[in-house]
Amino acid sequence: MPVWDADQYLKFQRERTQPAIDLAARVWLEAPRRIVDVGCGPGNSTAVLAQRFPEAELSGLNSSAEMLETARESQPDERWFQADITSWEPEERYDLLFSNAVLQWVPDHETIFPRLMSFLEPNGALAVQLPAHYESPLHRCVVEVSELPDWREQTTAARQALACESRSFYYDLLSPLSSEIELWETEYIHIMESVKSIMEWFRGTGLRPYLEALPDDATRARFEGELLKRYAEAYPLQQNGNVLFPFRRLFLVAYR
Numbered sequence: 613m614p615v616w617d618a619d620q621y622l623k624f625q626r627e628r629t630q631p632a633i634d635l636a637a638r639v640w641l642e643a644p645r646r647i648v649d650v651g652c653g654p655g656n657s658t659a660v661l662a663q664r665f666p667e668a669e670l671s672g673l674n675s676s677a678e679m680l681e682t683a684r685e686s687q688p689d690e691r692w693f694q695a696d697i698t699s700w701e702p703e704e705r706y707d708l709l710f711s712n713a714v715l716q717w718v719p720d721h722e723t724i725f726p727r728l729m730s731f732l733e734p735n736g737a738l739a740v741q742l743p744a745h746y747e748s749p750l751h752r753c754v755v756e757v758s759e760l761p762d763w764r765e766q767t768t769a770a771r772q773a774l775a776c777e778s779r780s781f782y783y784d785l786l787s788p789l790s791s792e793i794e795l796w797e798t799e800y801i802h803i804m805e806s807v808k809s810i811m812e813w814f815r816g817t818g819l820r821p822y823l824e825a826l827p828d829d830a831t832r833a834r835f836e837g838e839l840l841k842r843y844a845e846a847y848p849l850q851q852n853g854n855v856l857f858p859f860r861r862l863f864l865v866a867y868r
Contacts, residue, residue, distance in 0.1 A: 644707035651714025655683030749846030
């Protein structure tokens with residue numbers, strides 16, 4: 613998993629938080645007692661849960677100490693702890709495990725999703741949002757640039773950093789473990805000031821493994837320059853100079 617920069621991530625806080633709001637609104641639990649925000653990041657999604665379920669005992673889990681520090685500073689009254697999702701072994705069961713744009717960084721979904729379901733109380737819910745943008749220019753262009761001769765060998769691991777499966781995969785995986793499953797997709801149309809803003813967005817998430825794989829700032833600048841040229845072709849300017857940036861996301865809520 614890449615090294616995270618909370619400030620970079622939160623440059624687009626409203627856009628990154630809206631899917632968490634939409635996911636939390638579709639969780640039909642009347643009064644969950646214990647909730648964990650799995651991969652809470654800087655705490656923006658945890659704040660959504662605190663508003664949606666004000667009576668619940670709420671905790672935020674993340675593997676990044678830097679992200680947790682930001683979360684603690686913004687919400688000192690919540691519970692925060694550092695753990696790796698793949699090895700986390702909770703001592704108690706939960707009514708809701710909530711994960712907003714995190715599990716794409718965790719390999720082996722065939723194992724991790726049932727594992728998370730096993731941590732739920734009966735009738736508890738696993739609520740997950742995953743990016744589903746892998747056919748978009750945002751993802752396609754970075755893969756193409758990374759496969760150019762200058763960077764191909766250095767970025768091999770980066771091209772494999774994200775785990776993504778189809779909606780039918782998650783349905784077939786979770787339906788034997790669930791009393792009910794909801795699945796839906798939403799394509800958000802973000803209005804950006806420029807194509808450079810799309811690059812700035814991507815620096816906070818999916819571009820990070822590629823940049824971290826490169827040896828120095830000069831090489832990273834060349835990589836980003838090539839990528840920016842392709843984004844300029846893929847995302848045309850509107851009449852007022854803004855850019856429409858579609859981003860598709862997959863949502864699921866599985867009840868144990």
